[in-house]
Amino acid sequence: MHIRSATEEDREVFSHTLHAAFGRYPESPADGDGYWWSALQMERSLIAYTADGRPVGTSGTHAFELTLPGEAIVPAAGVTAVGVVPTHRRQGVLTALTRHQFAQLRSQGQFLAVLLASEAPIYGRFGFGPATYTTKLTLQRHRSALAGRRAPGASAPQAGSLEVRLKDDCADLVEGLYDQYRRKQPGALSRPRLWWEKRAGQAPMSPDPRYIALHRNADGALDGYACYNANGSETLTVDEIVALNDSAFTALAQYACNHDLTTTTVLEHVAPGSPLRWQLKDFRGGEVGYDTDWLWVRILDVPRALTARGWFADGELVLDVVDPFLDEQNRYLLSVQDGKAQCRPTDREPDLSLDIRDLGSLYLGGTSPTTLIRAGHIHTHNADGAGRAEALFRTDRLPHCLHWF
Numbered sequence: 001m002h003i004r005s006a007t008e009e010d011r012e013v014f015s016h017t018l019h020a021a022f023g024r025y026p027e028s029p030a031d032g033d034g035y036w037w038s039a040l041q042m043e044r045s046l047i048a049y050t051a052d053g054r055p056v057g058t059s060g061t062h063a064f065e066l067t068l069p070g071e072a073i074v075p076a077a078g079v080t081a082v083g084v085v086p087t088h089r090r091q092g093v094l095t096a097l098t099r100h101q102f103a104q105l106r107s108q109g110q111f112l113a114v115l116l117a118s119e120a121p122i123y124g125r126f127g128f129g130p131a132t133y134t135t136k137l138t139l140q141r142h143r144s145a146l147a148g149r150r151a152p153g154a155s156a157p158q159a160g161s162l163e164v165r166l167k168d169d170c171a172d173l174v175e176g177l178y179d180q181y182r183r184k185q186p187g188a189l190s191r192p193r194l195w196w197e198k199r200a201g202q203a204p205m206s207p208d209p210r211y212i213a214l215h216r217n218a219d220g221a222l223d224g225y226a227c228y229n230a231n232g233s234e235t236l237t238v239d240e241i242v243a244l245n246d247s248a249f250t251a252l253a254q255y256a257c258n259h260d261l262t263t264t265t266v267l268e269h270v271a272p273g274s275p276l277r278w279q280l281k282d283f284r285g286g287e288v289g290y291d292t293d294w295l296w297v298r299i300l301d302v303p304r305a306l307t308a309r310g311w312f313a314d315g316e317l318v319l320d321v322v323d324p325f326l327d328e329q330n331r332y333l334l335s336v337q338d339g340k341a342q343c344r345p346t347d348r349e350p351d352l353s354l355d356i357r358d359l360g361s362l363y364l365g366g367t368s369p370t371t372l373i374r375a376g377h378i379h380t381h382n383a384d385g386a387g388r389a390e391a392l393f394r395t396d397r398l399p400h401c402l403h404w405f
């Protein structure tokens with residue numbers, strides 16, 4: 001087997017090999033806009049060939065920016081289009097593609113890779129850990145009334161306004177709002193221009209017909225949108241609500257739940273920690289479903305990764321990090337002061353011993369160290385290691401990623 005980087009001329013071969021891996025016939029010729037793979041950059045993609053020249057495996061990366069805790073924005077390679085044709089599975093093709101890809105990424109100075117996993121058991125062995133989570137909230141219209149604010153002494157924000165547009169009539173506003181939102185939201189990815197141009201991915205970028213409810217604050221400034229469709233049924237489905245503040249999110253959710261001729265509203269991609277359920281008069285009015293992992297993180301350079309994010313408590317922790325896939329083991333002293341970290345090799349006794357995949361899970365602040373200690377994945381060497389890790393990795397806002405790729 002040999003692996004080589006693809007070129008634009010390989011797009012058709014790449015697409016057919018990938019689709020064969022999924023057992024799904026391509027919906028259109030490989031160059032068709034409006035399909036998720038049209039935003040793939042061939043020069044960032046790999047193809048694996050058998051010794052006799054048959055293409056059997058694919059993988060690629062998107063050039064994303066990822067927002068870290070503390071609103072640090074860093075490059076992240078979005079691993080995608082991973083597929084090995086059924087006749088060549090379990091012979092190490094993906095393993096070889098991933099080794100090749102990580103070597104390339106490291107040689108380019110990249111320190112983070114991220115992905116969405118088609119199946120959860122695939123990627124842990126390569127050092128990826130689930131780092132953001134998502135839920136689907138289903139609300140019955142008759143149980144979705146809001147309770148109103150009750151914070152003693154706090155004044156209610158001034159009411160904003162809503163406007164309904166066809167998605168294709170306000171694509172530029174939606175793109176701009178998403179970009180403002182993702183820069184503040186830990187765990188969020190950029191949506192590169194190419195995705196909007198190619199109408200790649202899922203709504204609101206894809207050509208699927210949708211309405212957009214735009215929200216403006218009391219001063220008339222745009223601060224959120226909901227992308228939705230009722231499709232003539234009694235269920236209104238909201239693909240995503242993107243809001244620059246909680247008031248806009250609440251107003252858009254309330255709008256979606258109060259739509260005439262519908263009985264049920266499904267909010268896809270509600271962030272863990274969203275205040276919405278707490279705002280309902282009936283706490284059980286929202287049924288949580290599809291509570292699952294979303295973005296997986298692979299750290300390729302521990303010191304660079306840990307010093308890139310913002311921190312919210314001072315402290316020190318010695319981490320013994322094993323990376324079985326890359327056959328590496330290193331011990332680091334992580335010291336945080338005034339929101340900034342230093343991370344250096346050390347020979348001090350460790351506080352925690354952990355696998356690189358578990359460090360990936362902790363990295364964005366969406367997974368508690370205590371949970372992974374209790375699960376038996378992280379070993380703590382002293383009585384206060386868990387508490388110090390908990391205090392150190394905690395963030396001001398839980399990470400969330402809306403982007404599908």
Ligand SMILES: CC(=O)SCCNC(=O)CCNC(=O)[C@H](O)C(C)(C)COP(=O)(O)OP(=O)(O)OC[C@H]1O[C@@H](n2cnc3c(N)ncnc32)[C@H](O)[C@@H]1OP(=O)(O)O
Pocket residue numbers: 021022079080081082083084085088089090091092093094095096115116117118119121122125
């Ligand atoms: C980010 C994305 O693009 S997600 C999309 C991933 N692609 C798909 O789901 C398409 C359908 N599946 C496939 O194409 C293939 O089965 C792949 C890509 C998931 C795996 O490719 P393979 O070449 O078979 O993987 P490879 O042989 O390198 O396997 C390495 C190890 O992972 C394990 N493994 C691979 N796939 C799976 C799986 N789906 N579930 C559990 N274990 C798996 C193998 O058993 C092997 O374990 P071992 O080292 O203990 O023997």
